[in-house]
Amino acid sequence: xxxxxxxxxxxxxxxxxxxxxxxxxxxxxxxxxxxxxxxxxxxxxxxxxxxxxxxxxxxxxxxxxxxxxxxxxxxxxxxxxxxxxxxxxxxxxxxxxxxxxxxxxxxxxxxxxxxxxxxxxxxxxxxxxxxxxxxxxxxxxxxxxxxxxxxxxxxxxxxxxxxxxxxxxxxxxxxxxxxxxx
Numbered sequence: 001x002x003x004x005x006x007x008x009x010x011x012x013x014x015x016x017x018x019x020x021x022x023x024x025x026x027x028x029x030x031x032x033x034x035x036x037x038x039x040x041x042x043x044x045x046x047x048x049x050x051x052x053x054x055x056x057x058x059x060x061x062x063x064x065x066x067x068x069x070x071x072x073x074x075x076x077x078x079x080x081x082x083x084x085x086x087x088x089x090x091x092x093x094x095x096x097x098x099x100x101x102x103x104x105x106x107x108x109x110x111x112x113x114x115x116x117x118x119x120x121x122x123x124x125x126x127x128x129x130x131x132x133x134x135x136x137x138x139x140x141x142x143x144x145x146x147x148x149x150x151x152x153x154x155x156x157x158x159x160x161x162x163x164x165x166x167x168x169x170x171x172x173x174x175x176x177x178x179x180x181x182x
Contacts, residue, residue: 004050007046007047017045092144
Protein backbone atom coordinates (compact mmCIF):
# COMPACT_ATOMS: atom_id res chain seq x y z
CA UNK A 1 0.00 0.00 0.00
CA UNK A 2 1.30 3.45 -0.93
CA UNK A 3 0.54 6.61 1.01
CA UNK A 4 0.33 9.68 -1.18
CA UNK A 5 0.14 13.33 -0.20
CA UNK A 6 -2.08 15.28 -2.59
CA UNK A 7 -2.18 19.07 -2.63
CA UNK A 8 -4.74 21.04 -4.61
CA UNK A 9 -5.53 24.68 -5.30
CA UNK A 10 -8.02 26.30 -7.64
CA UNK A 11 -10.89 28.73 -7.93
CA UNK A 12 -13.57 27.75 -5.44
CA UNK A 13 -16.70 26.17 -6.85
CA UNK A 14 -19.21 23.53 -5.75
CA UNK A 15 -18.11 19.95 -6.30
CA UNK A 16 -14.33 20.27 -5.96
CA UNK A 17 -14.06 17.95 -2.96
CA UNK A 18 -16.48 15.53 -4.57
CA UNK A 19 -14.46 15.35 -7.79
CA UNK A 20 -11.26 14.65 -5.84
CA UNK A 21 -13.01 12.05 -3.66
CA UNK A 22 -14.40 10.36 -6.80
CA UNK A 23 -10.91 9.99 -8.28
CA UNK A 24 -9.57 8.55 -5.01
CA UNK A 25 -12.41 6.02 -4.80
CA UNK A 26 -12.13 5.05 -8.48
CA UNK A 27 -8.52 4.01 -7.87
CA UNK A 28 -9.28 2.01 -4.71
CA UNK A 29 -7.83 4.69 -2.48
CA UNK A 30 -8.74 5.42 1.10
CA UNK A 31 -9.00 9.10 2.08
CA UNK A 32 -6.92 9.72 5.22
CA UNK A 33 -6.08 12.94 7.00
CA UNK A 34 -6.94 16.20 5.25
CA UNK A 35 -7.04 19.95 5.65
CA UNK A 36 -9.22 21.76 3.12
CA UNK A 37 -10.28 25.40 3.09
CA UNK A 38 -11.73 28.20 1.02
CA UNK A 39 -9.58 31.31 1.28
CA UNK A 40 -9.99 34.52 -0.71
CA UNK A 41 -12.04 32.83 -3.43
CA UNK A 42 -9.56 29.98 -3.79
CA UNK A 43 -9.98 26.41 -2.64
CA UNK A 44 -6.84 24.83 -1.23
CA UNK A 45 -6.14 21.58 0.49
CA UNK A 46 -3.86 18.75 1.37
CA UNK A 47 -4.97 15.13 1.69
CA UNK A 48 -3.26 11.86 2.50
CA UNK A 49 -4.50 8.85 0.56
CA UNK A 50 -3.65 5.17 0.97
CA UNK A 51 -3.84 3.37 -2.37
CA UNK A 52 -2.71 -0.05 -3.62
CA UNK A 53 0.86 0.23 -4.96
CA UNK A 54 -0.20 -0.88 -8.46
CA UNK A 55 -2.79 1.93 -8.66
CA UNK A 56 -0.74 4.82 -7.25
CA UNK A 57 0.52 6.00 -10.65
CA UNK A 58 -2.98 5.98 -12.14
CA UNK A 59 -4.34 7.91 -9.17
CA UNK A 60 -1.60 10.53 -9.49
CA UNK A 61 -2.30 10.90 -13.22
CA UNK A 62 -6.07 11.20 -12.67
CA UNK A 63 -5.64 13.79 -9.93
CA UNK A 64 -3.40 15.80 -12.26
CA UNK A 65 -6.14 15.79 -14.89
CA UNK A 66 -8.81 17.31 -12.62
CA UNK A 67 -10.18 20.36 -14.38
CA UNK A 68 -9.62 23.72 -12.72
CA UNK A 69 -7.21 22.48 -10.08
CA UNK A 70 -3.46 22.75 -9.80
CA UNK A 71 -2.30 19.58 -8.09
CA UNK A 72 0.76 17.89 -6.72
CA UNK A 73 1.03 14.23 -5.73
CA UNK A 74 4.00 13.01 -3.71
CA UNK A 75 4.76 9.87 -1.73
CA UNK A 76 4.46 10.40 2.02
CA UNK A 77 7.72 10.83 3.89
CA UNK A 78 9.08 7.97 5.94
CA UNK A 79 8.49 9.73 9.26
CA UNK A 80 5.34 11.84 9.44
CA UNK A 81 6.42 13.03 12.89
CA UNK A 82 9.11 15.33 11.47
CA UNK A 83 11.68 16.66 13.92
CA UNK A 84 10.11 14.88 16.87
CA UNK A 85 10.33 11.50 15.11
CA UNK A 86 7.53 9.13 14.22
CA UNK A 87 3.97 10.25 14.85
CA UNK A 88 3.17 9.89 18.52
CA UNK A 89 6.72 10.57 19.80
CA UNK A 90 7.45 13.65 21.82
CA UNK A 91 5.01 15.92 23.60
CA UNK A 92 2.07 17.75 22.09
CA UNK A 93 1.44 21.38 22.94
CA UNK A 94 -1.10 24.01 21.91
CA UNK A 95 -0.69 27.73 21.60
CA UNK A 96 -3.44 30.30 21.13
CA UNK A 97 -2.51 33.89 20.35
CA UNK A 98 -4.69 37.01 20.03
CA UNK A 99 -3.46 40.55 19.48
CA UNK A 100 -3.51 43.54 17.22
CA UNK A 101 -2.58 42.51 13.69
CA UNK A 102 0.99 43.39 12.80
CA UNK A 103 3.55 42.14 10.29
CA UNK A 104 5.82 39.31 11.38
CA UNK A 105 3.71 37.52 14.00
CA UNK A 106 3.84 34.11 12.28
CA UNK A 107 7.55 34.57 11.54
CA UNK A 108 8.31 35.26 15.18
CA UNK A 109 6.15 32.44 16.56
CA UNK A 110 7.59 29.91 14.14
CA UNK A 111 11.11 31.14 14.92
CA UNK A 112 10.67 30.53 18.65
CA UNK A 113 9.31 27.05 17.96
CA UNK A 114 12.06 26.18 15.46
CA UNK A 115 14.79 27.19 17.91
CA UNK A 116 13.29 24.70 20.38
CA UNK A 117 13.31 21.92 17.70
CA UNK A 118 9.51 21.90 17.68
CA UNK A 119 7.50 20.64 14.70
CA UNK A 120 4.30 22.54 13.83
CA UNK A 121 1.48 20.05 13.25
CA UNK A 122 -1.27 22.60 12.60
CA UNK A 123 -1.46 26.36 12.28
CA UNK A 124 -4.78 28.13 11.81
CA UNK A 125 -4.77 31.92 11.55
CA UNK A 126 -7.27 34.62 10.79
CA UNK A 127 -7.62 38.37 10.90
CA UNK A 128 -10.89 39.73 12.30
CA UNK A 129 -12.18 43.21 13.06
CA UNK A 130 -11.49 44.30 16.64
CA UNK A 131 -14.94 44.60 18.25
CA UNK A 132 -14.41 47.85 20.15
CA UNK A 133 -10.79 48.92 19.73
CA UNK A 134 -10.82 49.54 15.99
CA UNK A 135 -8.33 47.98 13.63
CA UNK A 136 -7.90 44.25 13.21
CA UNK A 137 -7.08 41.39 15.54
CA UNK A 138 -4.79 38.55 14.55
CA UNK A 139 -5.76 35.16 15.95
CA UNK A 140 -3.62 32.03 15.75
CA UNK A 141 -4.17 28.48 16.98
CA UNK A 142 -1.17 26.20 16.80
CA UNK A 143 -0.66 22.56 17.62
CA UNK A 144 2.93 21.42 17.75
CA UNK A 145 5.00 18.43 18.76
CA UNK A 146 8.24 18.78 20.64
CA UNK A 147 10.93 16.19 21.24
CA UNK A 148 10.44 14.21 24.47
CA UNK A 149 13.49 15.93 25.97
CA UNK A 150 12.25 19.48 25.27
CA UNK A 151 13.09 22.02 27.96
CA UNK A 152 9.50 23.08 28.70
CA UNK A 153 10.61 25.91 31.00
CA UNK A 154 12.82 27.38 28.25
CA UNK A 155 9.97 27.07 25.75
CA UNK A 156 7.60 28.83 28.17
CA UNK A 157 10.12 31.63 28.79
CA UNK A 158 10.64 32.16 25.05
CA UNK A 159 6.89 32.30 24.41
CA UNK A 160 6.34 34.65 27.36
CA UNK A 161 9.05 37.01 26.08
CA UNK A 162 7.51 36.95 22.62
CA UNK A 163 4.03 37.69 23.99
CA UNK A 164 5.40 40.72 25.83
CA UNK A 165 7.39 41.92 22.82
CA UNK A 166 4.42 41.63 20.46
CA UNK A 167 1.94 42.86 23.08
CA UNK A 168 -0.38 39.90 22.47
CA UNK A 169 -2.26 37.45 24.67
CA UNK A 170 -0.87 33.93 24.50
CA UNK A 171 -2.23 30.75 26.03
CA UNK A 172 0.23 27.87 26.11
CA UNK A 173 -1.11 24.43 26.95
CA UNK A 174 1.40 21.72 27.77
CA UNK A 175 -1.39 19.09 27.96
CA UNK A 176 -0.90 18.80 31.72
CA UNK A 177 -0.89 22.53 32.42
CA UNK A 178 -2.07 25.80 30.90
CA UNK A 179 -0.23 29.10 31.12
CA UNK A 180 -1.68 32.46 30.04
CA UNK A 181 0.37 35.60 29.35
CA UNK A 182 -1.17 38.98 28.65
